Amino acid sequence: MTLPPDMISSAALGTDQGVFRLPRFDGAFGDLLAQIDGANLEAQLLIAAAALKLRAQAGWVPPHATRPLPEPCAPDEIRPCGRQALGHLMVMLDGHYREVLPEWLRELARQKKHIPEEALPLALEAGHKSEPLRDLLRPVIGQRGHWLAAEATTRQWDWLEPRHAERTWERGSPEARLALLKLLRKCDPARARDLLAGSWQSQNAFERVSFLQTFEDGLSMEDEPFLEAALDDRADRIRAAAIRPLAALPESRFNQRMRARALPLLVRSRSGLRRRPVMDVLPCPAYDPAMERDGIGREPPDGDLPAPLWWSQTALRWTAPSFWCAQWQIGLEELIEAAQNSDARFSLVSVLADAAEHTGESEALFLLLNADPTLAAQFAASRHLTPAQRERLAVMLLNTHREGFRRGHPAETMLKTLDRSWGRELSEAFLDSLSRYLQRERIRADSAMRFMLLEYARVMSLDMKERYLQALDVKTSAEQVWEAIVDEIGLLFDFRREMLAAIDEDD
Numbered sequence: 150m151t152l153p154p155d156m157i158s159s160a161a162l163g164t165d166q167g168v169f170r171l172p173r174f175d176g177a178f179g180d181l182l183a184q185i186d187g188a189n190l191e192a193q194l195l196i197a198a199a200a201l202k203l204r205a206q207a208g209w210v211p212p213h214a215t216r217p218l219p220e221p222c223a224p225d226e227i228r229p230c231g232r233q234a235l236g237h238l239m240v241m242l243d244g245h246y247r248e249v250l251p252e253w254l255r256e257l258a259r260q261k262k263h264i265p266e267e268a269l270p271l272a273l274e275a276g277h278k279s280e281p282l283r284d285l286l287r288p289v290i291g292q293r294g295h296w297l298a299a300e301a302t303t304r305q306w307d308w309l310e311p312r313h314a315e316r317t318w319e320r321g322s323p324e325a326r327l328a329l330l331k332l333l334r335k336c337d338p339a340r341a342r343d344l345l346a347g348s349w350q351s352q353n354a355f356e357r358v359s360f361l362q363t364f365e366d367g368l369s370m371e372d373e374p375f376l377e378a379a380l381d382d383r384a385d386r387i388r389a390a391a392i393r394p395l396a397a398l399p400e401s402r403f404n405q406r407m408r409a410r411a412l413p414l415l416v417r418s419r420s421g422l423r424r425r426p427v428m429d430v431l432p433c434p435a436y437d438p439a440m441e442r443d444g445i446g447r448e449p450p451d452g453d454l455p456a457p458l459w460w461s462q463t464a465l466r467w468t469a470p471s472f473w474c475a476q477w478q479i480g481l482e483e484l485i486e487a488a489q490n491s492d493a494r495f496s497l498v499s500v501l502a503d504a505a506e507h508t509g510e511s512e513a514l515f516l517l518l519n520a521d522p523t524l525a526a527q528f529a530a531s532r533h534l535t536p537a538q539r540e541r542l543a544v545m546l547l548n549t550h551r552e553g554f555r556r557g558h559p560a561e562t563m564l565k566t567l568d569r570s571w572g573r574e575l576s577e578a579f580l581d582s583l584s585r586y587l588q589r590e591r592i593r594a595d596s597a598m599r600f601m602l603l604e605y606a607r608v609m610s611l612d613m614k615e616r617y618l619q620a621l622d623v624k625t626s627a628e629q630v631w632e633a634i635v636d637e638i639g640l641l642f643d644f645r646r647e648m649l650a651a652i653d654e655d656d
Contacts, residue, residue, distance in 0.1 A: 222296040465497075
């Protein structure tokens with residue numbers, strides 16, 4: 150509604166700057182305005198403006214919705230968490246104790262409960278802003294969460310429901326298209342592959358690499374023809390991105406070629422009086438131009454090895470350890486022992502660890518890292534190591550390096566990949582190592598120390614609270630700051646304990 154021009158002028162300049170007159174209207178509304186004619190000018194202006202506003206509102210007709218009503222949401226088969234658990238969730242979604250939200254979501258999924266409806270918009274928004282939360286949210290938003298995401302007009306919840314996939318793929322930004330592919334590879338990998346194949350020629354090199362990396366999810370032999378064709382690309386980095394998923398498919402043509410190349414290059418024997426198993430690496434006799442298509446370049450990148458040995462090393466890095474076990478009818482332990490006894494010019498244990506990572510053989514990778522702990526940091530982020538394997542490796546590193554835990558400790562990289570509650574053995578090993586450091590050094594109570602201690606308090610076994618606080622009972626350069634850090638850690642333990650207990654309760 151717009152007021153008459155003379156009313157706006159009088160309001161802006163003041164009623165004493167000119168002659169203000171009430172607007173004239175016929176009928177009942179005019180009679181109503183006439184009743185304020187005797188008031189002072191300021192009162193007349195304000196009352197008239199209010200009356201005009203009310204008159205406009207009374208005559209407003211709301212528009213008719215043209216969108217048809219959505220289908221009703223299907224009922225949930227699982228029950229929501231209770232009111233107390235909802236309260237903890239709202240605290241975390243409001244920004245407090247946000248670092249333990251993943252633990253809350255995992256426990257909710259374990260107990261087969263869902264987030265209550267009133268918290269769903271905030272939870273979906275949290276998933277929009279934080280990609281690591283998305284896989285944790287999907288199983289706990291219930292039917293209503295999926296229904297909301299499908300019916301919402303905002304694009305911010307597209308991470309949950311691949312609505313308008315073709316339009317997003319044709320018109321969306323590179324970031325939006327990559328997010329769409331990641332989602333589709335988890336729920337409909339064939340559709341993701343078809344979208345990419347249909348526009349492959351129009352993608353630039355950077356986009357091709359990032360799109361090929363999404364094939365780690367939902368990978369199957371149905372993807373093999375497309376990935377095999379990508380090896381014909383002229384760009385090295387695109388071929389390298391296609392090789393990764395191909396290596397994880399045991400029956401792929403790429404793996405068959407690599408096994409055929411590697412077979413004559415690794416020789417197993419026994420030596421010495423004790424007949425210990427030994428492996429020797431033979432140089433590749435000649436370079437085949439087809440090797441370049443499979444990621445083996447003609448010239449070594451650093452010159453540390455002669456080219457024929459480097460060709461052999463590269464072929465071995467893409468040949469699964471299980472292939473050698475089957476070929477020689479031996480177990481993984483004997484294979485690793487033979488690699489440790491090798492006199493090759495490079496570490497065969499490291500080469501086999503690369504091969505286990507490339508081909509997705511988690512048990513082989515775990516045993517190889519146990520055999521050579523110096524490799525643990527290099528493979529800490531491997532998606533093929535299970536949480537239990539990571540914990541055992543971290544315990545080994547903490548017990549092996551007795552100088553005490555601090556930033557830069559060999560176990561730090563592995564610990565950072567453990568984003569869920571630790572078991573008791575790891576918690577005890579960490580606290581023993583941390584105590585050795587805190588008792589020996591003069592501690593600086595600064596923000597870096599606070600962040601590190603809180604980072605591990607969020608995943609520490611809950612029954613280790615008192616031991617953790619006892620380990621922190623040391624002299625520091627800033628006593629008051631240190632006491633505040635210790636109190637904050639205690640409160641974090643208490644919040645974790647309460648939030649997990651509340652999930653177990655029903656209203």
